[in-house]
Amino acid sequence: MRFLRTLIAEAEQMLFAPAKTCYLCERPLRPPVLPWPSLIDEVLMSFCPTCLRRIPWVVPPFCERCGRPVAGDEALCPICHSGAETLKGRSLAVYDGVIKRLLDDVSVKGVRELADPLGYLIGVVAEELVRDWGSFVIVPVPLHSERLVERGFNQADLLAASAARVLRRPVWGDVLERKKATSPQNRLSVSERRINMAGAFAVTRPDRVANGRFLLIDDVHTTGATLSEAAAALMRAGAAEVRFVTVGVAVALKDMLDLPGSGQEENGEKHRKGSGK
Numbered sequence: 001m002r003f004l005r006t007l008i009a010e011a012e013q014m015l016f017a018p019a020k021t022c023y024l025c026e027r028p029l030r031p032p033v034l035p036w037p038s039l040i041d042e043v044l045m046s047f048c049p050t051c052l053r054r055i056p057w058v059v060p061p062f063c064e065r066c067g068r069p070v071a072g073d074e075a076l077c078p079i080c081h082s083g084a085e086t087l088k089g090r091s092l093a094v095y096d097g098v099i100k101r102l103l104d105d106v107s108v109k110g111v112r113e114l115a116d117p118l119g120y121l122i123g124v125v126a127e128e129l130v131r132d133w134g135s136f137v138i139v140p141v142p143l144h145s146e147r148l149v150e151r152g153f154n155q156a157d158l159l160a161a162s163a164a165r166v167l168r169r170p171v172w173g174d175v176l177e178r179k180k181a182t183s184p185q186n187r188l189s190v191s192e193r194r195i196n197m198a199g200a201f202a203v204t205r206p207d208r209v210a211n212g213r214f215l216l217i218d219d220v221h222t223t224g225a226t227l228s229e230a231a232a233a234l235m236r237a238g239a240a241e242v243r244f245v246t247v248g249v250a251v252a253l254k255d256m257l258d259l260p261g262s263g264q265e266e267n268g269e270k271h272r273k274g275s276g277k
């Protein structure tokens with residue numbers, strides 16, 4: 001009886017709630033079939049099916065290591081072949097088009113609620129990535145404290161909180177600390193970015209990190225300099241393994257391989273600048 005009453009209350013609430021519209025095209029969305037909220041509703045009540053199809057999803061085949069799309073049956077992408085990437089991870093979509101707009105809206109315009117559906121989706125992507133892990137901890141890539149005060153939130157924290165509901169693992173938002181307010185990385189080559197990021201992170205409680213497995217979460221994977229440095233700090237403190245999952249991944253190869261003049265990468269860094277990376 002109590003269940004039935006709850007059900008009716010939920011249904012009524014939905015019936016009289018203001019109609020939701022697609023965040024991207026503003027067309028009205030069809031309410032979920034089930035009267036109680038489920039996690040997938042985060043996505044279905046944010047974007048219409050047409051706009052979901054416009055997202056440049058990363059689908060197989062992708063690089064076994066960094067998760068960038070690859071041609072044919074290549075196991076590793078050219079960047080991983082060159083040794084420029086060492087960390088294993090996956091991304092939801094190519095950092096372009098709709099995904100670029102959504103991530104800019106979160107980090108630059110401060111549309112925090114968008115982190116819920118995006119975090120849900122990277123949680124689903126991460127489930128596959130960490131299938132061979134037993135227990136692990138989610139670690140959002142931190143912002144420098146000055147940047148955090150300036151913006152009022154860290155988009156990686158929001159994404160991690162949402163992904164954690166899918167992964168059902170704890171989030172340690174304070175285990176890593178960003179010690180260095182790094183200079184904007186646009187115009188820097190891969191090697192310069194690594195120097196720029198060197199020593200940027202520190203582990204606050206090394207005793208908690210030893211032998212643990214950690215899933216780093218961030219909004220964008222550009223050259224991997226930030227993610228690698230965050231992982232290196234955890235590994236120095238004795239972590240057993242670190243992997244990452246991000247919403248967007250930059251795929252322009254020219255700039256990655258230290259060749260000048262790649263538009264995509266510059267745009268990527270424009271965003272990174274905006275998001276304080």
Ligand SMILES: [Zn+2]
Pocket residue numbers: 022023024025026027047048049050051052
């Ligand atoms: Zn739409």
Ligand SMILES: [Zn+2]
Pocket residue numbers: 063064065066067068076077078079080081085
């Ligand atoms: Zn790769």
